[in-house]
Amino acid sequence: MLRALEIRDMLIIDRLELSFQPGLNVLTGETGAGKSIMLDSLGFVLGWRGRAELVRKGAKQGEVIAEFDLASDHPARDVLREAGLPEEDVLILRRVNSAEGRKTAWVNDRRVSGEVLRRLSDVLVELHGQQDDRGLLDPKQHRDLLDEYGKLGALRDAVRVAWRSVSDRRKARDVAAARQSELRAEEDFLRHSVGEFDALDPQPGEEAELDTRRRLMQGAERIRDDIARAAEALGGQGAEGAAGDALRWLEGVADKADGQLEEPMAALGRALVELDEAGQGVARCLETLTFNPLELEEAEERLFAIRALARKHDVMPDDLGGFADGLRAQLATLERGDEDMQALDDALNMAEQEFSQAADKLNAARLRAAQDLDRAVMTELAPLKMERAVFSTELRGAAPGPSGCDEVTFRVATNPGAPAGPLGKIASGGELSRFLLALKVCLTGTDAGVTMIFDEIDRGVGGATADAVGRRLAQLAAGGQVLVVTHSPQVAARGAHHWRVEKRVEGDETLSTVRPMQGTDRVDEIARMLSGERITPEARAAAHALMGE
Numbered sequence: 001m002l003r004a005l006e007i008r009d010m011l012i013i014d015r016l017e018l019s020f021q022p023g024l025n026v027l028t029g030e031t032g033a034g035k036s037i038m039l040d041s042l043g044f045v046l047g048w049r050g051r052a053e054l055v056r057k058g059a060k061q062g063e064v065i066a067e068f069d070l071a072s073d074h075p076a077r078d079v080l081r082e083a084g085l086p087e088e089d090v091l092i093l094r095r096v097n098s099a100e101g102r103k104t105a106w107v108n109d110r111r112v113s114g115e116v117l118r119r120l121s122d123v124l125v126e127l128h129g130q131q132d133d134r135g136l137l138d139p140k141q142h143r144d145l146l147d148e149y150g151k152l153g154a155l156r157d158a159v160r161v162a163w164r165s166v167s168d169r170r171k172a173r174d175v176a177a178a179r180q181s182e183l184r185a186e187e188d189f190l191r192h193s194v195g196e197f198d199a200l201d202p203q204p205g206e207e208a209e210l211d212t213r214r215r216l217m218q219g220a221e222r223i224r225d226d227i228a229r230a231a232e233a234l235g236g237q238g239a240e241g242a243a244g245d246a247l248r249w250l251e252g253v254a255d256k257a258d259g260q261l262e263e264p265m266a267a268l269g270r271a272l273v274e275l276d277e278a279g280q281g282v283a284r285c286l287e288t289l290t291f292n293p294l295e296l297e298e299a300e301e302r303l304f305a306i307r308a309l310a311r312k313h314d315v316m317p318d319d320l321g322g323f324a325d326g327l328r329a330q331l332a333t334l335e336r337g338d339e340d341m342q343a344l345d346d347a348l349n350m351a352e353q354e355f356s357q358a359a360d361k362l363n364a365a366r367l368r369a370a371q372d373l374d375r376a377v378m379t380e381l382a383p384l385k386m387e388r389a390v391f392s393t394e395l396r397g398a399a400p401g402p403s404g405c406d407e408v409t410f411r412v413a414t415n416p417g418a419p420a421g422p423l424g425k426i427a428s429g430g431e432l433s434r435f436l437l438a439l440k441v442c443l444t445g446t447d448a449g450v451t452m453i454f455d456e457i458d459r460g461v462g463g464a465t466a467d468a469v470g471r472r473l474a475q476l477a478a479g480g481q482v483l484v485v486t487h488s489p490q491v492a493a494r495g496a497h498h499w500r501v502e503k504r505v506e507g508d509e510t511l512s513t514v515r516p517m518q519g520t521d522r523v524d525e526i527a528r529m530l531s532g533e534r535i536t537p538e539a540r541a542a543a544h545a546l547m548g549e
Contacts, residue, residue: 001481002125002451003090004067007041009059010097012512018499024477026495027485027514028525035485035501037512039127039455042066045095046125047105047117055099057509066093068124074449075123080107083116091124093117127453128436136410136436136443137423143408146393149443150369155362156403162355163402169351173344180341183334190331193313197324202306207317210303216288217296224289227282234279243272359404366395366406373442380438383468385461386431389414391438410439433457434469441472444479451481458488467546470494489529493546498522523547 007016016038027035044054045064055062068091070076080087085107095105095117105112107120128136136145147156183190232238247268254261310317333340370393377391390413398407413420414431423435437457458469470491476482477496486492498517503510517525523543524535530546531539 001069001449002066002483003069004065005038005042006063006065007038008063009056010041010044010054010062010064011037011056012503012510013037013041014056014511016512016514018514020481020483021497022477022481023496024474024494025481025483025497025499026492027483027499027501028487028492028517028529029501030503031487036455038501038514039453039485042125042453043127044097045093045105045117046121047095047114048121053101054097060099062097064095067091068093068451071449076120076449079116079119079123083107083112083119085110085112085116091120093120123449124451125453126450127455128440128457136439139409139422142393142410143403143406145443146366146369146373146408149373150365152362152365152369155358155365159355159358159362159404160402162351162358163400165351166348166355166400169344169348173341173348176341176344180334180337183330183337186330187334190327190334194324194327194331196309197320197327200302200305200309202309202317202320202324204318204321207303207306207310210299210306214296214299214303217299224286227286227289231279231282231286234275234282240272240275240279243268243275247272355400359400362404363395363406366404366408370395370408376442377435377438380441380472381434384434384438384472385465385468386414386434386438388416389431389435390416390420391435392420433459434461434465437469437472441476444476449480451483452476454482454484454486456485456487458484458486458491462488462490466490487529489526489543489546492526492529493543493548498525500525 001022002020004020005016005018007013009015018038027038029035040054041064045066068076070087070089070091076091077087080091088108092108093105094107095103097103103114105114105117107116147153234240236244247265250261250265250268254265306317306320310320313320313323315323373393374391381387381389381391392411392413394409394411396407396409398405410423411420412423412435423432423439433456437454440452454473458466461469466488467490469488470493473482473484473491474494474496484491484495492498499514500517500521501512501514503512505511515521523540526543526546527535527539530542
């Protein structure tokens with residue numbers, strides 16, 4: 001709900017502060033007094049596109065501040081969360097326009113873009129008038145309005161879920177088909193490459209192992225003789241044999257040496273153990289150096305084959321096995337392509353059938369809701385002196401999508417036998433106002449905390465029709481907040497809160513101001529609207545009658 005509006009230096013308003021209330025808020029005043037400027041200023045702070053030059057002549061900048069109360073479940077809170085803005089029970093919008101045309105906006109003291117303001121305005125304020133292209137006259141909104149009127153949210157959600165399933169499965173099928181096409185183009189390459197890998201069967205670490213063995217075999221002839229001589233020097237005919245003989249000789253005389261040989265004998269024992277380990281190691285080395293000359297050739301051939309395959313596919317030798325597995329997987333996908341595509345086609349067909357069933361249910365529900373809405377609007381048109389007009393909700397087939405397969409348009413015929421057409425193109429100014437009001441009365445249950453603004457929607461009507469307009473505006477305001485700019489005394493008399501917009505001249509400057517109307521002031525204002533500038537006792541009596549006093 002709009003709680004307050006503060007305007008500074010905008011067009012002919014120098015400073016204006018207004019506090020609004022729940023219920024029907026009425027603004028009256030002479031033509032040109034500044035009522036439309038107030039709405040332009042409100043639209044400015046809400047991010048609407050309007051007049052290019054709004055700053056009052058001579059001022060450095062114009063500024064508008066709007067304050068809204070938010071219920072705990074108000075949809076504006078979702079917009080705030082998505083924009084990363086703090087959620088509070090009071091929402092303060094502030095926007096400044098410099099004399100050079102530069103615009104800056106804040107929401108609860110956080111800088112925001114005009115787009116964020118417009119997204120907030122969609123859930124905060126609804127403007128209705130004879131140029132109502134943002135609201136009920138916008139055909140793009142009619143389908144959603146019908147769904148909300150018929151409480152079709154659950155059916156619409158089911159259609160949306162079914163459409164998402166269709167989209168996902170169609171995308172999966174298209175991706176698979178494109179992949180199959182790519183694989184078919186590479187089939188010869190895949191089969192040849194997999195054959196190469198299957199024949200060679202490279203193993204992780206094999207390239208390094210082959211390289212080491214190759215180097216060892218290449219150098220074996222040069223080092224084998226020296227290693228053999230070392231083995232002989234360490235063996236029984238060499239150091240190990242000599243050390244063993246020395247130990248036996250010492251053991252034979254140790255008991256006669258008064259213990260002086262114990263330590264040398266222990267050292268010889270340890271030396272024999274080390275000599276034995278050294279001899280075994282050298283012997284093992286000799287065994288590895290003993291090879292068939294064909295082994296070197298075979299090792300080189302396999303090593304070079306592995307390296308060539310790695311270069312061909314631009315991978316490391318140790319990664320050849322994983323790369324081969326990937327090629328085999330692609331080949332397997334290609335070979336079972338028909339089976340996979342059939343499964344994807346079946347899944348897509350099933351999803352399309354489920355979507356079609358959900359869309360048919362929604363279409364049937366929309367047709368019933370359309371009939372109900374048509375009857376409700378026609379009932380409202382009679383008191384508005386349009387009992388001969390016809391309102392209809394037209395459903396036409398549309399391309400399948402997340403909202404089903406229906407296109408919805410509100411159509412009217414202003415007289416029996418006259419051709420029907422879109423609401424905004426057929427009705428004249430006064431007729432259009434009454435159509436919009438009747439439609440809004442029927443759709444009022446769909447609003448969630450939205451402040452409704454009616455800009456001279458009663459233009460062109462008077463008498464009993466204007467009284468019917470006033471009654472319906474009061475009905476709309478009973479459960480929320482309505483602001484109406486009006487020249488009709490019958491409408492003004494229904495207001496719960498009343499302001500008069502006036503112009504004043506200070507020097508050579510014209511300024512606009514607003515005064516609250518209460519008590520006798522309000523009676524006189526309604527009397528003025530009835531009789532003109534000269535307020536007669538009869539006009540005051542008529543004003544009292546209109547106000548139900």
